[in-house]
Amino acid sequence: MVSHDIVKGLYNGQELADAFQVKIARWPTLVVGLLAMLLAFYCNDLLQLLYWGLASLVPVVTAPFILAILGFRGTSRTALIGMVTGVLIILFWNKWVQAFIRWDGSFLAMVANGLAMMAAHYLLKQPKSAGSVEPDNEFKQMQQAHARQRAERKEAIKNAWMNPKVTLAKLRPSDRTLCLTGLYMIITTVLGYWFIKPDHIYWAIYQVLLGAIFTAYSLVARYKTFLAK
Structure with missing residues (x-):
C-alpha cells in the first residue's frame, strides 16, 4: 500500500x-x-x-x-x-x-x-x-453461464419430482457402501467404548447392532447377486 x-x-x-x-x-x-x-x-x-x-x-x-x-x-x-x-x-x-x-x-x-x-x-x-x-464482457459471460446452470438445475429438480420412484432408486446406496458403513460404525463404536468407557452401554449396543444389520444386508445382497450370475 x-x-x-x-x-x-x-x-x-x-x-x-x-x-x-x-x-x-x-x-x-x-x-x-x-x-x-x-x-x-x-x-x-x-x-x-x-x-x-x-x-x-x-x-x-x-x-x-x-x-x-x-x-x-x-x-x-x-x-x-x-x-x-x-x-x-x-x-x-x-x-x-x-x-x-x-x-x-x-x-x-x-x-x-x-x-x-x-x-x-x-x-x-x-x-x-x-x-x-x-460489467465487462467476461463478467457478462460468467453471468450468462451461471443463469444457464441455474435453469438446468431447476429443470432437473422439476423432472426429478415428476418421477419420484426413479429418483429415490438412484439415491439407494450400493452394497459396498452399506458394508463399509456398517464396519465403520462397529469399529468406531467398539474403540470409542474401549477408550472412553461411558457410564451407559445402551447407545453403543444400538450402534453395533445397526452396523451389523448394514453389513449383513450388504453381504446377503452381494451373495444373491453372485448366485444369480
Missing part, C-alpha cells in the same frame, strides 16, 4: 518504476514488522490482539472492499481519505464515546469511511476511469 497506493497518490498518479516501488516497500515492511513484534511482546493476550486487529481492519478496509465488489473504482486519494476518516472516527470513539455507551464503534467508522470516499469522489476532480464500472 505504501509503495503503490500512497506514494503513487503523492506523485499525482504518475507511473513509478518497479524497482523504485520495491525500494520504498522495504522500509515500511521493516517498520511494520518491528512494530508487530513490539506489539506482540507488549500484549500477552491473544484475544485482545485479535480484537485490536478487527477494530483496525473493519474501519479501514471493509468499506473500500465492499465498494470495489459493487463495481466502484476510485483513485488512491479517494481511498486514503476514506481510510483516514475511518481511523480518526474509531480513535475518537474509543477515546471519548465508548466509555459512556459501551458499544463498539467499528461499524460506525466503516460507514464514515464509505461516506467519506463517496464525498471525496463526487466533490473532488476525478479521472474519467473512476466511478461505477459497468
Whole structure:
C-alpha cells in the first residue's frame, strides 16, 4: 500500500518504476514488522490482539472492499481519505464515546469511511476511469453461464419430482457402501467404548447392532447377486 497506493497518490498518479516501488516497500515492511513484534511482546493476550486487529481492519478496509465488489473504482486519494476518516472516527470513539455507551464503534467508522470516499469522489476532480464500472464482457459471460446452470438445475429438480420412484432408486446406496458403513460404525463404536468407557452401554449396543444389520444386508445382497450370475 505504501509503495503503490500512497506514494503513487503523492506523485499525482504518475507511473513509478518497479524497482523504485520495491525500494520504498522495504522500509515500511521493516517498520511494520518491528512494530508487530513490539506489539506482540507488549500484549500477552491473544484475544485482545485479535480484537485490536478487527477494530483496525473493519474501519479501514471493509468499506473500500465492499465498494470495489459493487463495481466502484476510485483513485488512491479517494481511498486514503476514506481510510483516514475511518481511523480518526474509531480513535475518537474509543477515546471519548465508548466509555459512556459501551458499544463498539467499528461499524460506525466503516460507514464514515464509505461516506467519506463517496464525498471525496463526487466533490473532488476525478479521472474519467473512476466511478461505477459497468460489467465487462467476461463478467457478462460468467453471468450468462451461471443463469444457464441455474435453469438446468431447476429443470432437473422439476423432472426429478415428476418421477419420484426413479429418483429415490438412484439415491439407494450400493452394497459396498452399506458394508463399509456398517464396519465403520462397529469399529468406531467398539474403540470409542474401549477408550472412553461411558457410564451407559445402551447407545453403543444400538450402534453395533445397526452396523451389523448394514453389513449383513450388504453381504446377503452381494451373495444373491453372485448366485444369480
